[in-house]
Amino acid sequence: MHQDSERRVVVVPAYTCPLVALAVAHCGLELRVCELLPDSLDMDPAHLSQLCDANTLAVIPTHLAGRIADVPTACRIAHAFDAWVIEDAAQALGATVEGRSVGLQGDVAFFSLAVGKGLTMFEGGVLFTAHDALRAPLHNAASTEAPARIGWELRRSVELLGYAALYRPAGLRLAYGRPLRRDLARHDWIAAAGDEFDLDIPLHRPGAWRQSVARRALMRLPGFLVQTAQGAARWRACLQNIAGLTCMGDAAGQGVWPVMLVLLPDQTVRDAVLNRLWGSGYGLSLPFVHTLPDYAYLRAVVPAAESDALPNARALAGRLLAIGNSPWVTDADRTVVCEVLKEALAAAVRG
Template sequence: MRLPKRRARWAWPRETDVPSELPPTAGLPLRVTDLLPGRAPFAERVAEWLQVEQLQLECSGTAAMVVALAAMKRLRPQRDEVIVPAWTCPLVALAIHRAGLKPRLCDLAPNHFDMDSSQLCLLAGDRTLAIVPTHLAGRVADVNATLDVAHRVGAYVLEDAAQALGAQHDGRSVGLLGDAGFFSLAVGKGLTLFEGGLLLTRDPVLRDAFAVSHDSTIRPDARMDWQRALELAGYTLAYRPSLLPLAYGRPLRKALAANDPVAAVGDDFGPDIPLHTVSEWRQAVGARALTRLPAFLDATRVQALRRVERLRQIPGITVFDDAPRQRGVWPFLLLTMPSEKARDEALRTLWTAGLGVSRLFIHALPDYAYLRDIVADTPLPNARSFAARSLTITNSLWLNDATFESICSVLERTVGQLS
């Protein structure tokens, strides 16, 4: 099956009721017909769409990272450190630890999600196995800056494109500038198998090593197959504004009422990382949904670019967009407020209002209690500032213009009152 070169206009599923809860991210809605029995070469079809030679399917983006790092470690056994941004998904640190390696944290550039290049140069050395630039929120990271450092010290570059399936740099998929990259297929990241991951490399030596690593690490698990199948079916039914109050809104408000923002955004991960195969049925579900993904990404891009321009009119707010030669994807809009006080004041109104306003990662990595034995607590002023001032706005097509404008009004009023 080839995806159509001429893309149909995206038609968002209609809700008969007034939307009561918007998702924090714009995931591709699944259809009941996607759940029909069948088989399909899912990874091959995604590779054809991305115009890459091959993709290796794993059960999550985290599992893909574990498989990749374990393979790199076998190829360069004298190296044991992996440099990552200090503000990123906590699962990144857990994946590095699961692969038997040590995370080293690089502070962010001022008011940006990219790593600070000067500190990166100081951290990288002869023990560095890999450096992990992160395409956060669908935005394309500066991989070239990381490549310069990695080449100097003989390290791999592993692009974390978990939130960026479909993003491009210079007309090519992200994940191709570095030595390898991986995508996530979790809920809310565009295309989903409920959980899934795709591993990408142009290097035939790494490709063979990834296959060997998969065979030595990943095992079939019937219990997980059933669990993920039920979760995927539940997502198909519940991912709509009329049912999201139960599936998303109620747990969110309960966690915030308990003063637990980590649980509210789903950052409360345990040490266990599931490592198992992906059933043929879930692959078939993904292959059916994939035919609608290009039009979905086009529609969300058009909406996002218009709304980025509106947010830029608010003094003191930074909203992240594509740089020249980049074409990211838009699951949500990532922005920073001028101060932590302003961010918290805006969230006091917006976070529980059902409008899809949220936070991405609550802390810099050392500030998660469950990571204290894994990551070192070092001075990270820019990462901690970014964590304290950032918020996200869903790019769901269910968020209409009038409701988006009401969010902007809250942000404007908050900034104005605290300036």
């Protein structure tokens, strides 16, 4: 899209996946980070309006962890400057607004089919648009930026086969649990959360076999969504009775539930819960450890923020907790997690 424009600025939420910042840098564009509303994943409209100008190419609202972002507000502000809206729906495959898939309110959107998304071809995703005039340019850009590379495709195919072989609790504990516990023992939360990425993103087109895997997986999506929605309902029944905790939901639409996002009163409580349960098999983790400006390795591509800037985004990053909602979570697991949350909150009240 930017190849036919002199505009260079892309605006993203201050709290989002570091890969978004790396993608902007890969395209040779300038990143601007937007403050969030208090206790929210949505960008602050007032700050977004200040960041947008005649040099703004795109604004990227994020449907983080399946929660539905306020895309209409982003569209209203971005379109006033003739900028595009790109919906980051990487973690929201299956989410809908007014009966239509997320990704259709903005100009362009993408879903991820990477590992860890439930339905996967290990790496890759789907780029789409509702605008007829944008389909050919996007297709051409994808063909140019992500050519067929046999070496990478062989590697991803082997990784996918290995993932399929290990896709059960015992296998995943072996493949992911041991490295996770090692990173936690080193107090390296960025590595434990999977937040550190190579600055050089290896782009290539998925091969025919992995594409066929993705198509077959798509047939299982409706059942998978029902299963995770039922799991989310059981989590809410457990979490909603815990004073001092907010279970984040959707203001509009029907989101999806790869994880439960829980907002705790402060970082001390959140970290106490993580120190007890992260790496213990209960599926607790962080969506992302920091706001984008606070990752040291991103300093070359993310503008620095003053220590008192982005207070809402930084507060969210310090208080947010992700709780796994896989089909293997049991009611006994939920009881353990909820009891630990209650104990941490009670300890904070006692002081």
